[in-house]
Amino acid sequence: MNGTERVGDLASAAAAQWGDREFVRFGELALSFAEVDRWSSAIAEDLVRHGVGAGDRVMMLLVNRLEVVAAAIASWKIGAIATPVVAIYRTHELGEIVKDSRPAAVLSTKMLGARHLADELECCLQAAGVEPKVRYVADPEDAGEAWSLLPGRDQVPAGGIQPPEPSAPEEECLRLYTSGSTSSPKGVRLHSPSVIFGGRQFNYRLGIGEADTGLALAPVAHIAGFLAACLVPLTTGASAVILPKWDVGEAVRVIDECKVTWSLGAAVFLKDLVEEYEKRRDEGLHVLTHYVSGGANTAPELIERADAIGMWAARTYGMTEASGVVTLAPKESSLERRAYWDGKLADNAEARILGADGAPLPAETEGVITIRGVQLLLGYTDQALNRAQIDDEGWFDTGDRGLVTDDGWMRIVGRTKDIINRGGEKFSSADIEHVLHRHPDVSAAAVFGVPHERLGESVCAYIVPRAEAEPPTPEQLTNFMESQDVARAKIPTEWHVVGELPRTASGKVQKHLLRAARDGDSSVDVAPIAH
Numbered sequence: 001m002n003g004t005e006r007v008g009d010l011a012s013a014a015a016a017q018w019g020d021r022e023f024v025r026f027g028e029l030a031l032s033f034a035e036v037d038r039w040s041s042a043i044a045e046d047l048v049r050h051g052v053g054a055g056d057r058v059m060m061l062l063v064n065r066l067e068v069v070a071a072a073i074a075s076w077k078i079g080a081i082a083t084p085v086v087a088i089y090r091t092h093e094l095g096e097i098v099k100d101s102r103p104a105a106v107l108s109t110k111m112l113g114a115r116h117l118a119d120e121l122e123c124c125l126q127a128a129g130v131e132p133k134v135r136y137v138a139d140p141e142d143a144g145e146a147w148s149l150l151p152g153r154d155q156v157p158a159g160g161i162q163p164p165e166p167s168a169p170e171e172e173c174l175r176l177y178t179s180g181s182t183s184s185p186k187g188v189r190l191h192s193p194s195v196i197f198g199g200r201q202f203n204y205r206l207g208i209g210e211a212d213t214g215l216a217l218a219p220v221a222h223i224a225g226f227l228a229a230c231l232v233p234l235t236t237g238a239s240a241v242i243l244p245k246w247d248v249g250e251a252v253r254v255i256d257e258c259k260v261t262w263s264l265g266a267a268v269f270l271k272d273l274v275e276e277y278e279k280r281r282d283e284g285l286h287v288l289t290h291y292v293s294g295g296a297n298t299a300p301e302l303i304e305r306a307d308a309i310g311m312w313a314a315r316t317y318g319m320t321e322a323s324g325v326v327t328l329a330p331k332e333s334s335l336e337r338r339a340y341w342d343g344k345l346a347d348n349a350e351a352r353i354l355g356a357d358g359a360p361l362p363a364e365t366e367g368v369i370t371i372r373g374v375q376l377l378l379g380y381t382d383q384a385l386n387r388a389q390i391d392d393e394g395w396f397d398t399g400d401r402g403l404v405t406d407d408g409w410m411r412i413v414g415r416t417k418d419i420i421n422r423g424g425e426k427f428s429s430a431d432i433e434h435v436l437h438r439h440p441d442v443s444a445a446a447v448f449g450v451p452h453e454r455l456g457e458s459v460c461a462y463i464v465p466r467a468e469a470e471p472p473t474p475e476q477l478t479n480f481m482e483s484q485d486v487a488r489a490k491i492p493t494e495w496h497v498v499g500e501l502p503r504t505a506s507g508k509v510q511k512h513l514l515r516a517a518r519d520g521d522s523s524v525d526v527a528p529i530a531h
Helices: 007-018 033-049 066-077 091-101 117-128 192-206 223-236 248-258 267-279 300-308 335-340 383-389 429-436 474-483 511-518
Strands: 022-026 029-032 057-062 081-086 105-108 134-137 172-178 186-191 213-216 239-242 262-266 290-294 312-316 350-354 367-372 396-404 410-415 419-422 425-428 442-452 456-465 494-497
Touching: 007 033, 007 066, 007 172, 007 192, 007 223, 022 033, 022 066, 022 223, 029 033, 033 066, 057 066, 057 091, 066 081, 066 172, 066 223, 081 091, 091 117, 091 172, 091 186, 105 117, 172 192, 172 223, 186 192, 192 223, 192 290, 213 223, 213 248, 223 239, 223 262, 248 267, 262 267, 267 290, 267 300, 267 442, 290 300, 300 312, 300 335, 312 335, 350 396, 383 396, 410 419, 410 429, 419 442, 419 456, 425 429, 429 442, 429 456, 429 474, 442 511, 474 494
Parallel strands: 022 239, 057 081, 057 105, 081 172, 105 134, 213 239, 213 262, 262 290, 290 312, 456 494
Antiparallel strands: 022 029, 172 186, 350 367, 367 396, 396 410, 419 425, 442 456
């Protein structure tokens, strides 16, 4: 890719190339590349009129809406930093994000269900001593003295204002707050080369282009949703459909109606889709063509089931810190590679596996994964995190363990904290979860180590039964594990059967909340199911 490209130039270039072709669809509303370019320019002009400019943060606290895409592009056009925030965050997390980002402009809605979303944001702004230059709402009925209506999609730039230049390629343009599965939100600072590469990688590896339609099923404020809804269309000419929220029946309807060809996200979405297609096999539905499934918790069996119904699916390894893409299987990859490996290193990416002493290990030797490449973050907003995770040569410590082949294929065995050490024997939580996902009555599983007086750690499992199934008993689950010929040390000795697992907005299981619930934290809502 061209290292001089600026993300702030993408929309006008896309409009010049693809003009009246559909860029993005939300419900019955569809906008062309030219329309999104014009709308974002009108928003950019209004931001400048309010004094927002280069380096300022523009925060969008919204559920999936077209306004997130338009406001992000508008921010880039004036050199500001687009800062989409997932609306799953409440004041506990939101207060920290506001204090860290100190936004010059905010965009929200008055209400989100029963939540007074704008009031929550206002409380956080006041507590942090932050006075934005402008507060926008997305809906006309919510505008008032303090909150202005965001320029609408039919508004055109009035002219007469000279906008600042987009940020230089090496400067921050996108800030995302990620809590992952273990900690409070971290501010991830990305620049033009990283986000442009993140979008184009889907063309490089899967051939996604003008003939394709993607489905943004994750929150658009999350890297997976943002890629599908914004970055991939802007960089490849593909169109996008945004789902308001995850509903597998609605997703299948949209995929069929719009002939959607690709999507990406957590394994939980793929699982729902595969099960829905299996149930409706005889309806002649258009099946989603490609699905990129993030995380080592994607069971190989799930990729194989997807293949059986005509869907190309692949495990992949990604993170917000790498603009969503660390590995991605090429389109021609075999089923075995897609099911049992977590993708091939993306173009321009390097991986180095380190041993306990910090020294590099040979190929196909398990250790701590460090990576570097153009797609990596500029850094966190927290300098302490930068010192802890990024060395002087630009190697980023992912906190994950795995191995890499000589030709760049990676396999993840879990987070460093997800390696269970039972009496000196170390094994991966993900490996145990994969076995549990084979159980016919198990919908989801999460496994982690818990303290054991004699062995150091023992294995604890949280299980969600299938909706139509009788919840399996600990004895039945233990017998099943034994029938799978796994090492006895891997069989959980502590079982919890619950209604659902706590997850991040992107669908990743939050094991730190499960640990807290196990330790008696009543604030964590993990409801057990009686046998």
